[in-house]
Amino acid sequence: MKIKILICMGTSGLSAGAEKVERVLRDELERHGLTDRCEIVKTGDRGLFRDVLVDVISPARGRVTYEYIKPENVPLIVESHLLGGEPVEKLRAGEDYERFFSGQTRIVLANCGEIDPENIDDYMERGGYGALKRAFDMGPDRVIEEVRKSGLRGRGGAGFPTASKWEFCRNAGGEPKYVVCNADEGDPGAFMDRSILEGDPHSVIEGMIVAGYAAGADEGYVYCRAEYPLAIKRLKGAISQARAKGFLGRPVPGSGFSFDVSVKEGAGAFVCGEETALIASIEGHRGMPRARPPFPAQEGLWGKPTLINNVETLANISHIITKGAEWFSSTGTEGSRGTKVFALAGKVKNTGLVEVPMGTTIRGLIYGPGGGMADPDASFKGVQIGGPSGGCLPESLLDTPIDYESITRTGAIMGSGGMIVMDERTCMADMAKFFLDFTVTESCGKCVPCRVGLKRMLEVLERITEGRGREEHITFLRDMGAVVKSTALCGLGNTAPNPVLTTIKYFPEEYQAHVKDRVCPSLVCPELLEFEVIEENCVKCGKCFAACPAGAITWKKGEYAVIDKEKCVKCRACINACGFRAIK
Amino acid sequence: MEPVVSDIKKMIRKYRDRKGALIPLLQDIQSVYGYVPRGSVELISRELSVYPVEIYGILTFYSQFYLAPRGRHVIRVCQGTACHVMGGKEILDYLSDKLGIGEGETTEDGVFSLERVACLGCCGMAPVVVIGSDFYGNCTIRKVEELVDKLRSGKAG
Numbered sequence: 001m002k003i004k005i006l007i008c009m010g011t012s013g014l015s016a017g018a019e020k021v022e023r024v025l026r027d028e029l030e031r032h033g034l035t036d037r038c039e040i041v042k043t044g045d046r047g048l049f050r051d052v053l054v055d056v057i058s059p060a061r062g063r064v065t066y067e068y069i070k071p072e073n074v075p076l077i078v079e080s081h082l083l084g085g086e087p088v089e090k091l092r093a094g095e096d097y098e099r100f101f102s103g104q105t106r107i108v109l110a111n112c113g114e115i116d117p118e119n120i121d122d123y124m125e126r127g128g129y130g131a132l133k134r135a136f137d138m139g140p141d142r143v144i145e146e147v148r149k150s151g152l153r154g155r156g157g158a159g160f161p162t163a164s165k166w167e168f169c170r171n172a173g174g175e176p177k178y179v180v181c182n183a184d185e186g187d188p189g190a191f192m193d194r195s196i197l198e199g200d201p202h203s204v205i206e207g208m209i210v211a212g213y214a215a216g217a218d219e220g221y222v223y224c225r226a227e228y229p230l231a232i233k234r235l236k237g238a239i240s241q242a243r244a245k246g247f248l249g250r251p252v253p254g255s256g257f258s259f260d261v262s263v264k265e266g267a268g269a270f271v272c273g274e275e276t277a278l279i280a281s282i283e284g285h286r287g288m289p290r291a292r293p294p295f296p297a298q299e300g301l302w303g304k305p306t307l308i309n310n311v312e313t314l315a316n317i318s319h320i321i322t323k324g325a326e327w328f329s330s331t332g333t334e335g336s337r338g339t340k341v342f343a344l345a346g347k348v349k350n351t352g353l354v355e356v357p358m359g360t361t362i363r364g365l366i367y368g369p370g371g372g373m374a375d376p377d378a379s380f381k382g383v384q385i386g387g388p389s390g391g392c393l394p395e396s397l398l399d400t401p402i403d404y405e406s407i408t409r410t411g412a413i414m415g416s417g418g419m420i421v422m423d424e425r426t427c428m429a430d431m432a433k434f435f436l437d438f439t440v441t442e443s444c445g446k447c448v449p450c451r452v453g454l455k456r457m458l459e460v461l462e463r464i465t466e467g468r469g470r471e472e473h474i475t476f477l478r479d480m481g482a483v484v485k486s487t488a489l490c491g492l493g494n495t496a497p498n499p500v501l502t503t504i505k506y507f508p509e510e511y512q513a514h515v516k517d518r519v520c521p522s523l524v525c526p527e528l529l530e531f532e533v534i535e536e537n538c539v540k541c542g543k544c545f546a547a548c549p550a551g552a553i554t555w556k557k558g559e560y561a562v563i564d565k566e567k568c569v570k571c572r573a574c575i576n577a578c579g580f581r582a583i584k
Numbered sequence: 585m586e587p588v589v590s591d592i593k594k595m596i597r598k599y600r601d602r603k604g605a606l607i608p609l610l611q612d613i614q615s616v617y618g619y620v621p622r623g624s625v626e627l628i629s630r631e632l633s634v635y636p637v638e639i640y641g642i643l644t645f646y647s648q649f650y651l652a653p654r655g656r657h658v659i660r661v662c663q664g665t666a667c668h669v670m671g672g673k674e675i676l677d678y679l680s681d682k683l684g685i686g687e688g689e690t691t692e693d694g695v696f697s698l699e700r701v702a703c704l705g706c707c708g709m710a711p712v713v714v715i716g717s718d719f720y721g722n723c724t725i726r727k728v729e730e731l732v733d734k735l736r737s738g739k740a741g
Contacts, residue, residue, distance in 0.1 A: 012706045015719030049708025189665035191705030226611075226648050227701065267607055267646035270702065284604035286645040302603065345666035345707030352708055384665060420665045420707075434668050438702065444645075549678060549725045569681065571674050573725045 002039045003082060006055040008113055010045030010198040011230050017070065018052045024071040025054075028078040038082065041122075044199020044234075046113025047353030048100050050093065053113070056081055067093040096371050100350045103368035105331060107339050108192075108315045109355045112199030117234050120241040123202040129247055131321035135210045136255050138321075140170065143214040147317070149325035151337030156182060156273070156310030157389065157415045158491070159336070159404035165307060168297035169215040172305035177217035179208050180301065180308045182278060183224040183231070186270035187387030188438065189418035192341040192353055193311035197224070197231035200315070201238035205261060207314030209247060210321060212259045215307045220261040223278050226268055235263055270388075270442035274490045275300075275308045277444065288444045289490035310416070312341055332358035336403035346384075346420035347374045356402070363398035366421055378423040381522075382507070386415025388435045388442075389495030391502030392428060411502045413495060427524035428507040429514050433461040435499035439492065450493030453484040457500060466527040469515040474504060523584070526570040530584050531563050537582035547577035587621040596631045606634065606642060610649060619650040655690040655697035657735050662712040664703030671724075672711035676700060678725045682732065695736065 005025065009018045022040065029035045046053055050067035054077070057063045064087045066077065073091055080086050115122040123129070135143050148163035169177060181204060185193040197204060208220045224232050239261050243249040251258040264282050271277045272287040279301050281287035300306025316338060320328045329337045336358040342365060345351045349371035356365055362383060366372065373380060382392045391412030393400070400406050407414045422431070436458045445451045457480050460473045481497030488494050504511060513521050520528040533544075538560050545555035552567035553574060563574070563583070575583050595612050599605035609628065614620050620643055629636045643649045661667075661676040676698075680686055683696050690697040704712055709721025713728055720731065 011704075012708065015706050015709065015712075015721065049706070186702060188663065188668075188703035189707060191703065191707065194705045227704070264604075265608070265611060266648075267611065267642075268648035269646050281607065282604055284606040284642075286641050343705075343707060345710065346669045351666075387665065418665060420669060422669055426669055431668075434665070434673075438663075547724065547726060549729050569678075571678050571725060572671075573674065573678075576671055576674070576724075 001059050003037060003059075004039050004041060004055075004057040006041045006043050006053075006057070006114070008045050008053040009042045010112075010195060011228075012045045012049055013052055014230070016051040020071045021052045021054065021069055021074060024074040025078070028075055029082075032078060032083060034078070034082055041116050042118070043113045043115060044117050045195050045353075046199075047109060047195060048097065048350060049352050050097065053093070056087070058082075060085060061087060065093040065097065066091045067097055096350055099371055100352070100354070100369045103364075104355050105339050105357050106355050107319055107331075108196060108203070108312055108341055109199075109353060111203065112195055112353075115200065117199050117201055118237050120202060120238065120245060123200070127322065128202050128318070129206055129245075131206055131210055131318035132247065132252075134321050135213055136252060136257070140214045140216065143210060143321065144170065146325045147214070147320060150320045150328040151325075151332070152313065152316055152320060152328070153336065153404065154310055155312035155316075155340065155416070157386070157413060159414060162309065162313055165297060165309070166211060166214050168295065169217070169305050169307040172298050174299075174304050176219060177215060177304060178301045178306040179212045179215060179217045179220040180278065180282070180306055181208055181220065181222040181314055182273065182275065182308055182310045183222050183228075184266050184273040184278060185225055185228075185311070185416060186273050186442075187389075187416050187418050189345060189384075189387055189420050190343045190416045192343055192417055194225075194228050194231050195353055196311055196315050197228070197235055201231075201235045202242065203315045203318055204235075204311055205238055205242050205248070207309075207317035208261055209259050210317050211307060211309060211314065213257055215305075217305075217307060218257070218259055220259065221264050221282060221301075222261060223264045223266060223272070223282060225266045232263060232265060239263070269444075270438075271444045271490070271492050274492055277490070278308065279306065286444070288446045289492075291489060312417075333401065333403045335405055340402060340414070340417060342417045342419045344370050344419050344421070347378065347423045347426070348372070348421040349374050358403050359401045361399050361401050362393070362419075365402070365419070366398070370421070373421070373423060375423065378425070380421070381424050381426055382422045382428065384420040384422065384431065384499070385418070386413040386498070387418040388439050389413055389491070389498055390415045390418070391498045392422070392431060392506065393502065394506040397506075411498060411505060413498065425522050425524070427465075427520050427522035428503040428510045429461065429465050430520075430522075430524045432500040432503045433458065433465055436461060436496070439496040443492065443496075447487075447489035447493060449484045449487040450489065450496065453480055453488075454493070454496055456480060457484070457497065461500070464511065464514050465520070465525040467514070467518045467525075471515055474511050474515065477501075478504060523575050523581075524572075526572060529570070529572075529575070531565060531568050531570060531574075532584055533561050533563060534582050534584055535560050537580050539580055539582070543577040543579070544574035544583065547573040549573060587617055587623055589623070589627065591616070592621075592624045592627055593631065596628055600632065605632070606639065607646075610639075610642065614649060617653075619653050622651065652690070653694070656695050657715055658697045658699060659732070660699045660701045660704075660714040662704045662710070662714070663700045664707060664710070666707035666710040667703075667712055670710040675711055675713065675723055675725060675728055679728060679732070682729070696732070
């Protein structure tokens with residue numbers, strides 16, 4: 001049996017230098033004459049950011065995982081482990097790695113980081129495309145029934161029951177019908193869809209075929225963000241392999257059903273994640289939403305019934321069909337079955353993709369797989385869930401279980417699953433401004449509440465963070481937020497005020513500090529900072545001096561640093577570098 | 585590369601009878617020239633019988649289209665949530681200051697373009713800067729300063 005060597009080569013792995021690691025590994029194997037005895041498998045990302053992850057699976061030693069691998073580590077691994085049979089202990093993945101993965105239930109991500117996404121045989125060896133035969137045996141009605149019994153709800157944000165969508169489309173009049181996979185993952189801070197497409201593209205294609213069969217569609221589109229070139233490349237490769245195997249592009253023997261998929265590249269517009277805007281974009285227009293009803297299931301692409309599902313939703317389908325609804329619904333809570341993938345990032349120790357059963361608490365996620373705060377001395381301030389549509393939650397809500405209803409009750413939304421941890425150095429008014437700046441930029445401009453209302457809210461937030469705020473501005477934000485929420489045309493506008501409203505609700509003292517005392521307690525808003533060294537706190541370490549790009553800080557060993565305000569460009573590099581809160 | 589009328593016409597013909605062809609066609613043209621030359625808008629308008637306003641509507645709506653050539657080095661600063669929390673905004677502001685250009689602009693000598701990107705999906709390496717196709721993680725102002733200086737001196741030498 002060959003020794004298998006897995007290298008994580010998704011966008012994250014590649015950006016950390018996986019290509020070079022692979023090149024050196026190939027050279028080393030050749031140099032030692034090991035090429036025939038070893039098989040290199042280029043996988044997608046497994047979901048934990050550890051630069052480059054390399055796994056060696058040998059009959060003698062089992063599986064050994066190495067983390068933070070640089071090209072210069074490779075010769076040692078080859079000589080010691082592959083030739084000598086002794087794993088390199090100091091490079092092995094440690095406790096954090098174990099903790100990160102042991103706290104998860106991996107269904108959707110099971111193949112990510114384990115198989116070669118560019119090789120359909122790898123997917124099929126693990127049971128891939130097995131759901132098709134089962135689905136064709138069951139017939140469309142029973143497939144829909146099975147998905148209904150599983151309790152699967154849309155993973156794109158709103159949590160609409162998947163089976164109902166399928167049924168609407170099936171029952172809608174009009175031919176042909178279409179299936180669209182929404183891979184326009186635009187939430188800043190969410191990247192699970194990209195990882196699935198890069199690491200296990202066939203699972204999405206298989207889900208689309210089953211969806212097409214159940215809904216009565218014969219053509220599918222994957223609408224993918226142009227910012228994801230690797231995902232697009234792997235998806236296109238997977239589609240042509242699936243065609244070659246006969247899963248796509250020709251009638252399935254005996255069923256009369258045939259289905260094909262093509263990829264549509266987005267052109268950079270967040271609003272295209274909204275389903276009617278997405279349809280407009282595929283049709284070649286500006287991606288502007290329209291009022292619903294009619295829903296896409298009735299009148300969608302080219303005016304025909306169209307089923308739109310998100311990537312993660314579709315990746316669940318093959319598991320439900322092969323293992324059954326009962327198996328699937330045994331995970332999760334009453335109203336939210338199965339698992340959810342979260343993109344955990346920010347000031348948390350282990351960042352990456354985490355798949356947990358619905359019903360896990362936010363605390364369980366951050367302090368379980370997440371490993372707690374990145375800086376052990378920093379205190380937790382809040383967690384942002386659901387990106388620009390979601391909200392910031394304080395410590396008192398950390399025991400909220402992760403399910404659609406519980407998260408919505410807090411004022412945030414599940415969204416696509418971004419989760420950013422923040423510590424005392426994150427300013428909540430600044431966070432609100434950040435998200436609003438994003439939604440204002442991405443607003444398509446069609447409806448007034450979103451185009452004008454959000455803009456006014458942003459202007460007010462700018463005044464607050466620049467120290468020109470007044471008490472009544474906070475009331476204005478609340479009122480205008482409520483108006484935009486209830487009157488905007490589409491989901492972008494309906495949810496855009498959430499980051500503002502939740503930060504006002506849960507962190508009122510921060511807004512008060514900006515408005516009344518004209519200070520930013522988190523030392524973020526530059527206009528409210530003095531850029532002066534607090535000598536009582538300064539340990540004379542010189543870190544601020546080294547970080548300053550403007551040459552505005554003078555410091556000598558053993559002396560307090562001094563900031564020259566004339567030269568200071570207020571870039572905050574010194575504040576970020578100082579570990580002692582010695583600059584105000 | 586100079587836009588060539590006959591080449592653009594060839595690309596247009598490829599899409600003539602396809603539904604929803606406008607966006608993929610413009611993407612094709614851009615992939616050849618690095619931007620969408622204004623002359624091509626008139627050609628498309630004539631060949632496909634669409635008003636120029638509709639084409640400009642698309643070009644200005646989607647952030648991936650460019651109406652002017654971009655710099656030799658395109659610097660993209662990630663402004664995703666994780667990068668923002670970890671200091672991405674300061675890096676963007678700093679670069680804008682240093683290069684003397686705003687977001688989406690190109691330096692006069694055509695060497696650098698500066699762009700923001702909503703999220704690159706490598707939040708574990710935040711803050712992230714991409715120059716060309718090279719990723720730089722855990723960036724600081726000092727680090728990007730060195731990178732830019734190195735690229736600039738590469739041009740001199």
